[in-house]
Amino acid sequence: MSDLECLARYPFGEPTGLGIHPHHSACQSLGGLTRIRPPHGDDAWLVTRHEDIRAVLADRRFSRAVAVARDEPRLAAVPLQTSVLSLDPPEHTSVRRLLAGALGFNGPRVAELRGTAQERCAHLIDGMIAQGAPADLAEHFAIPLTGEITCELLGVPFADRELFRDGLEALASTLPEEVVGPRISALYAYIDELCAAGRAEAGDDVLGELTRAREGDTRLSDDGFFTEVISDLLLAGYYNTSTQLLNAVYLLLTHPDQLRLLEHDPELMPRAVEELLRYAPFPAHVTFARYATEDVEIGGTHVRAGEAVLVALPAGNFDEAAFENPEKLDLTRSKNTHLSFGHGLHHCLGGPLVRMLFQTALSALLERLPDLRLAVPESELPWQDSLELRRLQQLPVTWRQPRP
Structure with missing residues (x-):
């Protein structure tokens, strides 16, 4: 038996930037699933191949609801709280239908939000230009852009962000429960108050609809x-x-050849966004666990009823069987069946909004800020630790004479 087949501890190592640990690729080459022991909860089967991940996510014999009664395998100390992500059909179907209706991410709604996003991008870039380079793209652009649009859509006051930002980070944290627990409780208490107020006067936002x-x-x-x-x-x-x-x-600024390509051919933007979504690992390792409700064969591995599986979406996005030269960031990639929004019952409802925001934001940055580039060496960029996703604390950038 090879060393790789003996691997049990997961994650395989500390992440570096947006890199995917090479053991994921090695697991794919071995075939079948890999037995792992995560930091918390039950042992599990790790699913790394693109085809196998899609099979698990589309197969209703793998249950999320079972995980509520089990010590589900996970990277975070705190188990996933009971929500729509922990439901199976038919409960999941009815709640998801309500969420889809409230969010309304159909063509007309996203087109309407595009106008709002364009206005917000212009305003935020104006502020960066007025302040002068360098500017932190996290605090002065990405966070307020997505935060203001999300909060307006949901009916959560963006002015209250200091009350909930810490709690949101705690939900994505792998720190001990005694550290993140009080922060999550504070977040839930804030939302409880918001919901109580919303009952008295439900508006036209998602909170009101729900x-x-x-x-x-x-x-x-x-x-x-x-x-x-x-x-x-x-x-x-x-x-x-x-x-x-x-x-x-960050990927564009650290792949200048691809950045120049996009600058010279703006029509490439939709395809570029799909490739950027594929290449940036989200989450950093695995998504939430599912339990087999009966014996299932996946990728040549016999998963017994009651056993848990963890799917590694980033590994699937770098599977050579699904993508030609997956290690290469290629904004011209035409076949791109990435898994960054998941697949099957629990695929992300917000995909259309995310795509629109990326296209709008990147277009605005490239149009208004010529020669956009890092303001510090790449090695000095600060990455946040102890998170289930890879996140930059700051992204300082500079540019030459901006366009009006």
Whole structure:
């Protein structure tokens, strides 16, 4: 038996920048699934191949609801709280339908939000120009852009961000429970107060829509569940989207040949965004666990009923069987079936919004800030530790004479 086959501890090592640990690729080459022992919870099967990940995520014999009653395998000390991410059909189907209707990420709604995003990008870039280079693209662009749009959409006051930012980071943290627990409790207490106020006067935002829907849905009528749904939406829209937008800009600035390509051919933007989403690992390692409800064969491995699996979406995005030269950032890539929004029942509802925000934000930056580049050596960029996702604390940039 090879050393790789004997590997049990997961993650395989500390992440570096946006790099994927090479053992993921080695697991793919061995075939089948890999048995692992994560920092917390049950042992699990690690799924690394693109085809196998899609199979697991589309197979209803793998359950999220079972995980609620188990010590599910995970990187974070605190288990995933009960929310729509912990439901199976038919409960999942009804709640997700309500969320999809409230979010309204269809063509007309996203087109409407595009106008708002363009206005916000112009305003934020004006502020950066007025302040002068260098500027931190995290604090002065990515976070306020995604934060303001998400908060307006959900009905959460952006002015309250100091009350919930710390809690959102705690939800994504791998620090001990005694460290993150009080921060998460404070976040839930804030959202509880917000929901209580929303019941008195439900607006036209997502919080208002879901408040009105609570009367007809037994799941949403549960106060704890409702709070966790809102926190998940806030985490995804505010924290996760700003993280990935920063990662996308970082990738462009550290791949100048691809940046020049996009500058010279703006029509490439939609395809470029898909490649940036593929290349930046999200989450950094694995998504939440699923349990087999009966014996299942996946990739030549027999998964027994009651065993857990963890899918490594970033590994699937770098699978040579699915992508030609996956290690190369190629903004012209035409075949790009990336897994960054997941797959199957729990695929991300916010995909259309994220794509629009990326296209709008990157276009605005490249149009207004010529010769956009890092203001410090790449080795000096600060990455946040102890998170389930890779996040830059700051992204200082500079530029030459800006365009009006």
